[in-house]
Amino acid sequence: MDSKSYKMKFIDEVMSFDEFNLYWKKILISGGLRAWRKKCSELIWKNEMLNSSKVEDLFYYNYKDEFDWNKTLQFISNRNIYTSWEIEKDDVWERSYKIKNFLKDLPTYEVLYKRDVNKIETDQCIRCKNGVEDWDHLWICETNELTIKEVLELSISKFEESLLKEEKHEKIKFLQNINFSFLKILYEKSEVLLGKEKYWELIRGVYNRKFNTLSKIKMRKKLLTSFGVFVSMR
Known part of the structure; x- marks a missing residue:
């Protein structure tokens, strides 16, 4: 059986759970x-x-x-x-x-799918199943109360x-x-x-x-x- 090895790098300042962390153009703005x-x-x-x-x-x-x-x-x-x-x-x-x-960067299925977030297999709205769940769709989804x-x-x-x-x-x-x-x-x-x-x-x-x-x-x-x-x- 073939095996692969990967190099991993931990960024200490990101691993510290702070009040608010934001990446801005690959620069970390800490909390x-x-x-x-x-x-x-x-x-x-x-x-x-x-x-x-x-x-x-x-x-x-x-x-x-x-x-x-x-x-x-x-x-x-x-x-x-x-x-x-x-x-x-x-x-x-x-x-x-x-x-x-x-x-327009809220964690919609469109955003999560593009980022290849684990277990997100589609960008479709799971509530109405009628189109991509992007920022606009959040506000007009037919399942909204x-x-x-x-x-x-x-x-x-x-x-x-x-x-x-x-x-x-x-x-x-x-x-x-x-x-x-x-x-x-x-x-x-x-x-x-x-x-x-x-x-x-x-x-x-x-x-x-x-x-x-x-x-x-x-x-x-x-x-x-x-x-x-x-x-x-x-």
Whole structure:
């Protein structure tokens, strides 16, 4: 019987189970809190993300400068919520999700199959068995309990409930006044993602500049940003 020998190499820093590990262009970004926060704030890191081939679809037709990239990067890095060095474990995993979601690199069967992950023999959706399970399919699979629009509308109610618990009645009133306008923007055709509505931008974590037109008051603009984050994470 023939036998083969293979050389194996262990990378110590990868083997250490840290809060968050991410490979970026063959460079390991470890889960060390300070290192991660530094990477989030470095211009080089941001440029690498925005120049990634995985987000070319967000730039190809973006001649009208539709997106507010500052707010988008705040979404992804959670800088709109956390300002100190102390970050809870849930926040770290939320960051991981946001980055992979933005890059359409969530562990779908398409992604796992391409990476040749052990025992993944097909890229087809195992729920509906009707097509490749890629990032888009996750949102439109016929076996989903809710449609994207139903999720968005339910998110608005849940956000208002969270404000009600904190007794922020003035903010609730503002949101109720702009709910229709907010949804109207979401249901418009995207100027960048051809053939899709603007809500496809938001669920990917991209903030459209049109939301900035809903209020000129700084405090309310911050509320809109938080509202957008909440809806995009549902």
